Amino acid sequence: MDFDKELDARGLNCPLPILRAKKTLNELTSGQVLKITSTDPGSVKDFAAFAKQTGNELLSSSEAGNEYTFFMKKK
């Protein structure tokens, strides 16, 4: 999937992946896509909840090995 910016949140634990993602989204313009990689298993539910509450669209959420990848489209 195409993306405009990438955030490596691997090794970080709650709530840092969300806080870093929020900060990085602030640097994007509406419609741009942020790719996030994390290793925190809790981030799967957290990113879904973040998207639901902020209106940013979670385009995809996937797991490979022990890594989670999210694509989020800025509102």
Place this chain on the structure above:
Amino acid sequence: MDDQKKMAIIATKGTLDWAYPPFILASTAAALGYETQIFFTFYGLQMLRKDLSGLKVSPLGNPGMPMKMPFGPKWFKGINWNIPNALQCIIPGYESVATALMKQTIANNGVATIPELRELCQEAEVKFIACQMTVELFGFDHSDFIDGVEYGGAATFFEFAGETDICLFI
């Protein structure tokens, strides 16, 4: 009536472990778009000090706290060192050692530090209010605390808390 979501927290504890919930929840709420305030009172004032090294954690009288080593092989890390309270009392520096071990565990797990979380809260414009009454009660001076803190009392808290969606006492 604006539809801006709001959250208020009263932070009353002054130990390293209990500094986490207010700062984690406030920074996350801010990221989710909540207007957020934390009212620091009694021991919670410790979290506003310029120097946060006074935040410690004690296993003494805290049976819920696992005492595990943050280093060594896996079997060693898995041991829960169940040290009797009476013994904890007489070992000098026990609390400092427990705090150092906790800080190492925090770092090993990629968990943010308290200074880091507090800074993230400030960046996200979480408002910090210190209870003026307890500032005086404990003999603190405004210069002991970080910049950007406002000082007020219970009425100040209610002015904001009365309009919140979420209100927590920690």
